[in-house]
Amino acid sequence: MMIIMKPNATPEQVDHVIEQVKAAGLNAHLSQGVEATIIGAIGETHNIPTDIFEVLDGVDMVKRITQPFKLASRQFHPENSVFPLDGFTVGGEEIAIIAGPCSVESRSQIIETAQAVKEAGASALRGGVFKPRTSPYAFQGLGEEGLDYLAEARQQTGLPIVAEIMSQTQLDLMVRHIDVLQVGARNMQNFNLLRAIGETQTPVLLKRGLSATIEELLMSAEYILAGGNKQVMLCERGIRTFETTTRNTTDINAIPVLKNLTHLPVILDPSHATGHADYVPAVARAAIAAGADGLIVEVHPDPAHAVSDGKQSLRPEKFAEMVRQVGQIAQIMGRRLASVERSTSKV
Amino acid sequence: MIIMHLGASKEQIQNVIAEIEKQKLSTHLIEGVEQTIIGAVGDGHYVAKEIFEALPGVESVQRISQPYKLASRQFHEQDSIFQLDGFSIGSTEIPIIAGPCSVESRAQILETAQAVKEAGANALRGGVFKPRTSPYAFQGLGEEGLEYLVEAREKTGLPIVAEVMAVAQIEMMEKCVDIFQLGARNMQNFNLLRAIGETRTPVLFKRGMAATIEEMLMASEYILSGGNTRVMLCERGIRTFETATRNTTDINAIPVLKKLTHLPVIIDPSHSTGDSAYVSAVAKAGVAAGADGIIVEVHPDPAHAISDGKQSLTPEAFARLVKQVKAVAEAVDRHLVPQHVQA
Numbered sequence: 001m002m003i004i005m006k007p008n009a010t011p012e013q014v015d016h017v018i019e020q021v022k023a024a025g026l027n028a029h030l031s032q033g034v035e036a037t038i039i040g041a042i043g044e045t046h047n048i049p050t051d052i053f054e055v056l057d058g059v060d061m062v063k064r065i066t067q068p069f070k071l072a073s074r075q076f077h078p079e080n081s082v083f084p085l086d087g088f089t090v091g092g093e094e095i096a097i098i099a100g101p102c103s104v105e106s107r108s109q110i111i112e113t114a115q116a117v118k119e120a121g122a123s124a125l126r127g128g129v130f131k132p133r134t135s136p137y138a139f140q141g142l143g144e145e146g147l148d149y150l151a152e153a154r155q156q157t158g159l160p161i162v163a164e165i166m167s168q169t170q171l172d173l174m175v176r177h178i179d180v181l182q183v184g185a186r187n188m189q190n191f192n193l194l195r196a197i198g199e200t201q202t203p204v205l206l207k208r209g210l211s212a213t214i215e216e217l218l219m220s221a222e223y224i225l226a227g228g229n230k231q232v233m234l235c236e237r238g239i240r241t242f243e244t245t246t247r248n249t250t251d252i253n254a255i256p257v258l259k260n261l262t263h264l265p266v267i268l269d270p271s272h273a274t275g276h277a278d279y280v281p282a283v284a285r286a287a288i289a290a291g292a293d294g295l296i297v298e299v300h301p302d303p304a305h306a307v308s309d310g311k312q313s314l315r316p317e318k319f320a321e322m323v324r325q326v327g328q329i330a331q332i333m334g335r336r337l338a339s340v341e342r343s344t345s346k347v
Numbered sequence: 348m349i350i351m352h353l354g355a356s357k358e359q360i361q362n363v364i365a366e367i368e369k370q371k372l373s374t375h376l377i378e379g380v381e382q383t384i385i386g387a388v389g390d391g392h393y394v395a396k397e398i399f400e401a402l403p404g405v406e407s408v409q410r411i412s413q414p415y416k417l418a419s420r421q422f423h424e425q426d427s428i429f430q431l432d433g434f435s436i437g438s439t440e441i442p443i444i445a446g447p448c449s450v451e452s453r454a455q456i457l458e459t460a461q462a463v464k465e466a467g468a469n470a471l472r473g474g475v476f477k478p479r480t481s482p483y484a485f486q487g488l489g490e491e492g493l494e495y496l497v498e499a500r501e502k503t504g505l506p507i508v509a510e511v512m513a514v515a516q517i518e519m520m521e522k523c524v525d526i527f528q529l530g531a532r533n534m535q536n537f538n539l540l541r542a543i544g545e546t547r548t549p550v551l552f553k554r555g556m557a558a559t560i561e562e563m564l565m566a567s568e569y570i571l572s573g574g575n576t577r578v579m580l581c582e583r584g585i586r587t588f589e590t591a592t593r594n595t596t597d598i599n600a601i602p603v604l605k606k607l608t609h610l611p612v613i614i615d616p617s618h619s620t621g622d623s624a625y626v627s628a629v630a631k632a633g634v635a636a637g638a639d640g641i642i643v644e645v646h647p648d649p650a651h652a653i654s655d656g657k658q659s660l661t662p663e664a665f666a667r668l669v670k671q672v673k674a675v676a677e678a679v680d681r682h683l684v685p686q687h688v689q690a
Contacts, residue, residue: 211588213588213589213590213591214589214591215590215591238599239587239588239589239595241585241587241595241597242557242559242585243559243560243585243597243599243600244559244561245559245560245561245599245603246599246603249585249587249595249597249599250597250598250599251587251589251595251596252596252598252629252632253584253589253591253592253595253596253619253620253625253629254589254591255628255632256620256624256625256628256629257591257592257625259628260624260625273599274599274602278602278606279599279602279603279606282601282602282605282635282636282637283598283599283602283636285635285636285679286598286601286632286633286635286636287632288635289628289631289632289634289635289636289675290628290629290631290632290635291628325679328678328679329635329675329678329679331678332674332675332677332678
């Protein structure tokens with residue numbers, strides 16, 4: 001990192017900073033400019049907070065040169081990480097399409113949806129049973145009962161299950177029932193939860209927080225990776241901006257930026273990122289064209305009567321059409337839909 | 348829709364109704380359990396909602412119909428297709444506009460024009476009046492730059508897109524330039540918009556850095572209402588909290604605009620990312636999302652560009668982008684402009 005001294009910093013203050021750099025196990029590189037003195041702190045800095053230098057007398061500011069994340073970074077792991085899930089892989093040539101309702105509402109709803117999304121080309125089933133709803137009065141999810149229905153849907157379709165975990169207390173139960181743990185946007189910086197998930201070996205779908213920078217997203221992934229759980233997929237799901245036409249603003253830049261910074265698979269959630277079913281297929285195509293490794297899409301057999309997120313849920317027929325369009329983009333990107341592989345390799 | 352305060356008096360409601368009638372709208376009264384709502388029905392796009400907001404007893408006023416008309420798809424259902432010099436925009440054809448941020452010298456613009464033409468560009472961009480953040484930064488070559496642009500057009504046949512910054516520049520620019528660019532910083536320079544509306548030069552209209560989609564459409568309405576109907580809208584990234592990129596590409600804006608308006612929609616991945624490493628991915632995303640064209644910064648020597656070097660592609664990288672965008676266009680049942688014999 002680079003420690004920039006104030007223009008009027010005294011030689012004693014500069015010396016003190018150099019001592020502190022050395023005390024942190026780093027080498028100091030002094031450069032005395034015309035206007036300001038800069039001290040380079042060289043070494044393994046990702047685990048050293050900038051604050052320890054910022055508070056010293058005479059220091060104007062501290063800038064990190066290397067990334068504050070390590071295990072997530074492409075510098076550390078130049079090759080793409082490819083994770084095998086049940087029947088397909090994420091992060092390689094295959095494009096994963098995870099689809100299903102926002103919430104598991106009933107046994108028949110989730111089983112019907114699972115069948116429909118499978119037929120349309122989904123490679124995994126999503127469905128929330130613990131729901132982080134903005135209002136405490138809104139439907140909070142079916143809980144354990146919902147997990148049983150998800151397990152049944154998996155038995156009937158063979159689709160692996162993605163469901164959101166909201167709290168550490170749900171971890172034991174979820175790990176037994178679920179193939180991929182989703183960490184929701186609202187929990188992206190729930191660090192206790194991240195650490196606990198890091199202790200498991202269940203693959204994770206980590207969603208970007210509503211106002212989290214890309215660097216913050218990668219730092220959160222680092223919590224999970226540091227615990228020993230290597231299978232983290234990152235998910236762009238739209239960020240909060242001043243625009244009001246859509247529920248969120250899809251940060252499509254995040255796809256190539258993340259692919260550049262990290263080896264972890266990157267997927268996009270066009271349902272939350274737009275908040276409107278009409279815009280989901282366009283943004284899904286854009287994501288794959290930008291280099292995303294997969295999609296997670298909300299599908300409901302009857303969006304008008306969905307308990308949650310009806311407005312942004314696709315009908316199964318619209319979803320099938322979206323999958324067809326995404327397949328065409330995948331092909332020209334030199335990739336293929338995971339579901340295609342699945343139907344030819346299985347049965 | 349005018350929502351009255353809890354406990355608004357009968358007189359206040361009557362007063363609002365009188366004002367609605369004065370605006371030649373009809374009234375639809377809804378008396379709820381808690382609050383009274385008054386619908387103002389009719390062609391309300393030109394009625395300012397402030398008129399009602401200021402009346403006593405009014406809590407809020409919500410527009411149900413769009414505040415813009417000429418730009419809206421309700422008013423003009425079919426996609427607008429503009430025939431420009433050598434290509435069309437808004438059809439199944441996807442034109443590519445490319446060139447440097449600024450015209451820096453005669454040699455630079457001529458070299459770039461040839462290079463982008465060979466790589467497949469359909470129009471040449473190049474700024475001669477530059478709205479730079481710092482008053483000390485290069486402000487553009489001005490009229491001299493226009494002459495170089497004209498020469499580049501003569502040599503390559505590519506039509507010219509250049510930014511107009513002030514009403515005073517319109518007359519001169521109109522003579523030299525094929526398409527006016529209205530820059531992000533001028534999106535709500537209403538005098539400039541009105542003056543451009545008086546011309547018949549096509550306009551590439553950029554979204555302001557913190558402008559909503561509705562504000563953008565309202566601003567385009569200024570030009571359309573002057574009688575200049577050839578306005579292309581351009582998403583060029585918005586200001587957000589993210590710092591990894593110069594701006595945040597609002598990719599949602601592409602399908603949203605295509606739904607709300609009949610005007611062509613293009614994307615500028617150079618400004619919307621600010622980094623040449625990400626331009627190609629976002630260009631492809633733009634076309635995959637339904638954009639009608641792209642505008643890209645290309646410089647023969649980005650490291651020595653006077654402005655926007657970091658986000659400019661080399662001609663070789665641009666040629667690769669064109670190839671990739673072509674494939675995406677075909678995957679969404681569209682195509683690049685056919686390369687026919689040009690004069």
